[in-house]
Amino acid sequence: MNNKKVPEGTISRIFIYLREITELVKLNIHTISSAELGERTNLSDAQVRKDLGYFGQFGVSGAGYNTQELKTALEKILGKDRAWNVAVVGAGHLGSALLTYPGFKERGLDIVAAFDSDSRKVGKQMKEITVQPLEELPRVIQQKKVSIGIIAVPAKEAQGVTDMLVKLGxxxxxxxxxxxxxVPDNVKVKDVDLSRELETLSYFLVNKKAQYA
Amino acid sequence: MNNKKVPEGTISRIFIYLREITELVKLNIHTISSAELGERTNLSDAQVRKDLGYFGQFGVSGAGYNTQELKTALEKILGKDRAWNVAVVGAGHLGSALLTYPGFKERGLDIVAAFDSDSRKVGKQMKEITVQPLEELPRVIQQKKVSIGIIAVPAKEAQGVTDMLVKLGxxxxxxxxxxxxxVPDNVKVKDVDLSRELETLSYFLVNKKAQYA
DNA sequence: CAGAGTTTGTGCCAATTTTCACAAAGTATA
DNA sequence: TATACTTTGTGAAAATTGGCACAAACTCTG
Incomplete structure (x- = not known):
């Protein structure tokens, strides 16, 4: 419960724990130990305890963690007690898939707008969202109080779109x-490069051969 | 150039360098320094040199790196001089988007098959791929020599599909x-949890407020 | 309620990864 | 060719991260 910087890996894992705990609450399981939670998430018990330790003391010695209490506490800390408005820029195959991805809303992430510079894609309706022209972006982002942007446009247009989003806060x-x-320091970017993920895996294949041959 | 273990982060970044270098070659830029390459990839010059150092000595003191030479060398090392066969399991919105994602083929990753357990999705045609029933998976994976699997099915079905893939090598x-x-130790899994990526970002929003308020 | 058994929280250590910093090796110029 | 620059490659230092191990805190049982 010190105010040290929390490692990025810890933040990511905390959401894994929360996902698991939420499942346990549904199953009416009231208590879980770090060892069991680690088992279910393929992580070590020490890792679980250390990660949780960054945010507070939630456990009871000899008993473990109360699932409902832990769930409530983590949701509060992680800002999951509120919803975040998200906009998707780029309505190609990937952008469209994101618009219809059910996992977001379940977790408090509301996609409230979608944009594309291609007039053939403007007007497409997906769930309750209609794809709007890029020119509308500034107005809509501010009106709908969007705080998270998803960039699903070709590489060449990405920086331009980013600059627009950053300028809008x-x-x-x-x-x-x-x-x-x-981007400026106060903006956080997370890259998800699907080709690169696969490439990294393929490197493992090349290297594994060498290792076991 | 020693045979020490290469950090995972280095492997991932090497593909970023390669991407940039490929761009430079296209632009007819023949030489680049670690400092410039770092600038373009938002990484430090020292990081660039150290990363490249794991694979060999590619630079010339006082001059920098020859882009064409570096590109050729890295492609060889990374196994990018051959193509990998990939199968997608799950043909929902995300799976479909992956099937039509142009970035893969460009980088030597050939999606050669797609599967779904839902009979309504079986038979769907996407580019040159037809979605096949899950029962066909074992036969097709072996026949087409698939070495990378992409899992785009609901969470509950994921482990079952994984077990099938692992069993097939x-x-x-x-x-x-x-x-x-x-999975067993000799199988490499890379998780891409889109909701979690967004959640991690939203945590940053919560925390940033605290930091600057 | 005493004693045996569990499980947490955390200081400390080990391993990994990044950054620093500088000698060595090159280029450019006159 | 000599001198001034530039840039690499890499040991060594610093920072980060994960794992161990154990005292302290609690539960459970008879």
Whole structure:
């Protein structure tokens, strides 16, 4: 419960724990130990305890963690007690898939707008969202109070879109374009480069052969 | 150039360098320094040099790196001079988007098959791929020599599909299902949990406020 | 309620990864 | 060719991260 910087890995894992705990609450399981939670998430018991330790003391010695209490506490800390408005820029195959992805809303992430510069894609309706032209972006982002942007445009357009979003005060960007974005320090970018993920895996294949041959 | 273990982060970044270098070659730029390459990829010059150092000595003191030479060398090392066969399991919105994602083929990753357990999705045609029933998976994986699997099924079905793939000798798995997969040590899994990526960003929003308020 | 058994929280250590910093090796110029 | 620059490659230092191990805190049982 010190105010040290929390490692990025810890933050990511905390959401895994929360997902598991939420499941346990549904199953009417009231208590779980770090060892069991680790088992279910393929992590070590020490890792579980250390990660939780960054945020407070939630456990009871000899008994473990109360699932409902832990769930409530983590949701509060992680800002999951409120919803975040998200906009998707780029309505190609990937953008469309994101618009219809059911996992977001379940977890408090509301996609409230979608944009594309291609007039053939403008007007497409997906669930309750209609794709709007890029020109509308500034107005809509401000009106709908969007704080997270998803970039699903080709690499060449990515920086331009990013600059627009940053200027409008969007604080975080999830970037699917295979390019490195430049943003000011107070904006957080998370890159998800699908090709690169696969490439990294393929490197493992090349190397595994060498290792076991 | 020693045979020490290469950090995972280095492997991932090497593909970023390669992407950038490829761009430079196209632009007819023949030489680049670690400082410039770092600038373009938002990484430090020292990081660039150290990363490249794991694979060999490619630079010339006082001059920098020859882009064409570096490109050729890295492609060889990374196994990018050959193509890998990839199968997608799950043909929902995300799976469909992956099937039509142009970035893969460009980088030597050939999606050669797609499967779904839902009979309504079987038979769907996407580019040159037809969605096949899950029962066909064992036969097709072996016949087409698939070495990388992509899991884009709901969380509950993910482990079952994984077990099938592992049994068939698939060495790497890219997992989009929001669940932890159990695999033997010689199989490499990379998780891409889109909701979790967004959640991690939203945590940053919560925390940033505290930091600057 | 005493004693045996569990499980947490955390200081400390080990391993990994990044950054620093500088000698060595090159280029460019006159 | 000599001198001034530039840039690499890499040991060594610093920072980060994960794992161990154990005292302290609690539960459970008879």
């Amino acid at each position: 969007v604080g975080c960007i999830l970037n699917f374009a295979p390019t490195s974005l430049n | 698939v060495g790497c798995i890219l997992n989009f299902a929001p669940t932890s997969l159990n």
